[in-house]
Amino acid sequence: AFPSNPIKHLHNSDIKSSKLISSNRIGSSDAARLRLHCSSQQHGADELQTHRRSGNYSPSRWDFDYIQSLHSDYKEERHRRRASELVMQVKKLIEKETDPTRQLELMDDLQRLGLGDHFQDEFKEILISVYLDNKYYKSNVDNMKKAERDLYSTALAFRLLRQHGFHVAPEVLGCFKNDEGDFEPSLVHDTRGLLQLYEASFLLTQGENTLELAREFASRILQEKLLNDEIDDINLSTWILNSLDIPIHWRIERVNTSVWIEAYKRRADMNPTVLDLAILDTNIVQAQYQEELKQNLQWWRNSGIVEKLPFVRNRLVESYFWSVGIVQPRQHGIGRMALGKSIALITTINDVYDVYGTLEELEQFTDVIRRWDISSIDKLPSYMQLCFLALHNFVNDTAYDVLKEQGFNIIPYLRKSWMDLVEAYLVEAKWYHSGYKPNLEEYLENSWISDSGPAVLAQAFFGVTHSLTEEAVHSLYGHHDLIRSSSMILRLADDLGTSSEWAM
Template sequence: MADDVLRKFTNDNGDFNHGLTKDIRGMLSLQDMSYLNMGESSLYKANEFSAKHLRLAIKYLEPSLARYVRRSLDHPYHVSLMQYKARHHLSYLQNLPTRNTSIENLALAEFQIKKLQHQREIKEVKRWDPAAAVDSLPSYMISCYKALYTVTNDIAAMVRKEHGLNPITHIKQAWAAFFDGFMIEGKWLYTNQAPTSEDYLRNGIVTSGAPLVFLHLFFLLGHDFTEGNNDRILRIISCTAKIMRLWDDMGSAKDESQAGLDGSCKELYHRENPHGDAEKHMLKMIASEWQDLNRECFSGTNSTLSHTFIRASLNFARMVRVMYSYDDEQRLPILEDYTRMLLF
């Protein structure tokens, strides 16, 4: 479908018409559209074409528009959190000579509502803390286990009450897989054994914690595994988990300064490809996972999955980029900015 839509903007050779570069807003739309790629060659070209010419145009644009274009390139709409993008878009609108104050006030009101919602959610999360305080037990391991046991059974009971499902077996299996993953990493570290990057990433998907989080979300939304949705759910979870693991390893491996060989995907890629560009390779892998995630979320096939679950999957993948965007000083300015925007 994308190929058909974009064909009208290309010449006989299939290249985009150079005249399009004069329309900055059109180029921004083309850039945003390219991130909805599910494997279409035209969207690869759209991404390269729009990114190249927008970067060239920045130096000639007036400051507020140049800043907006730069932020749009750094944080494309589809792979970024909507609230974060909306805040920057509002900042741009407020610098225009002609302003729509009604729209601005509506946006500010929505920001305030979201802020209050997040503050309430934090209070709800804090209510779970006492479950982890088992001071009377002699062993910290027992207290951790008891807290985990209590919370897991509370969640299962909540699902059973709300949706008539009993997910306890699935949840226990997910926790077991999670801990097994850390045991594997511990073995690599203890034996000074470097895994292959493929083995590391396969295990890293599990230890990212994303499958565990999404399994809980899946049941809390009232879903259950069926023959029709099982494979699709696992693919969605795998995509988001792999995006998280790759961004984490690319951004925080240096910050964590790990001395052992549990390592990171970036480190292991360097071992296997001494002359390769690990970061470029990992960004390509992330882009590929986004394509697969887009395909699963927007393919239009019949699915029993709710829009809430699909939206949560996309937002999780979007949040990862915010969580692991380290600067040169190994700080997280985007995460700090986003947290201030949401809570304070």
């Protein structure tokens, strides 16, 4: 299932609804939506007589009415106009700056402050210039050593270039190594350079030993400096501490924006225009996120899932938070909201398989999803009918939005995502009910799918891709190594953080 460990301790809100399945979406096709009008009394009686497990999930800490009451003036157009004016002023700052290192520093600051999407054209121009002027496209070690480079600017350029897709050979950093293959001891005095070297080391690819050595060297020296209280600059020491905890390359940009704003305020070289834009932009984006969350919460309440399926985790807010981390650009609001709904449904259906459903019910439910046939839901217990119709309506709504904008029917692909997911859930349910303990190879072969990575990535792909092609979609569903490896990392990270009572 989608990583549960970060949200297990969070609590659910009591959401009640008189409706089982409904939609507050404007423009959704009525023909594509189905409602559950009644359920079999026999099913209800059978469910009462069946022994059910419980996940003992806590209720949500998020109050529906409170979140719906949130209001922000930053939704108003006047703030957007002011932000546009500040963006133009910052663009002029970028144009006036001629020093390459200072250009990269400004670019790095703007990215950390959550402003990068306003200046993509300017960033591209800076990076191309740095890339060509410094011959970073070369991989000849001798050429690298001939150039006079300082660690700070070189490591900063290396990180930003790789982050934006430029091919930069690791030998660029290898020029700071001695004849024995170790990094020069004299580098220990360049604290800022060591920090950039450490951050750059996380953009390595397989087999790049220079970057592995760089991480080991830089992290050891930086930890010693912190331990010995050798750093006078509070901003620098805080940055190092945060970096050693989680490097910038692994962080969710928007979640950390407020932290960087506070740090930027304290800097002697702080630019007031950049600071004003960062604060204003953060408030505008937060207002947008609040509105998206409100709509998702209303959809969740209307679905009736929390009221009718009290055994499942009520994790809509946490699911939306996950979607913000995966789909960060502000312009992808519809895709972000759909992804948040998808994750909430994944959590719900995972609880059906892991906690509540009997093996016979789970086999029937899997068969219904496999068939994707509404007429076959009568054989399901009422709670599963609700789950299937909620899922069916969600898939149709998502596909409707994509078809309306792009003329591309994604229903068959979304169906496959969900079918693959529940098939993997069923395998694990059979293991549990039979008492079978798979070996590591068997477990990993199934669990990289059951962790929901492929399903989540597919949903995100359809939410942010504006020029869908059959070739691209087929590649996505061919489970390219990129998808498989990402999902495997997700699974292993989730398992490492899972409490002992969840272990098989």
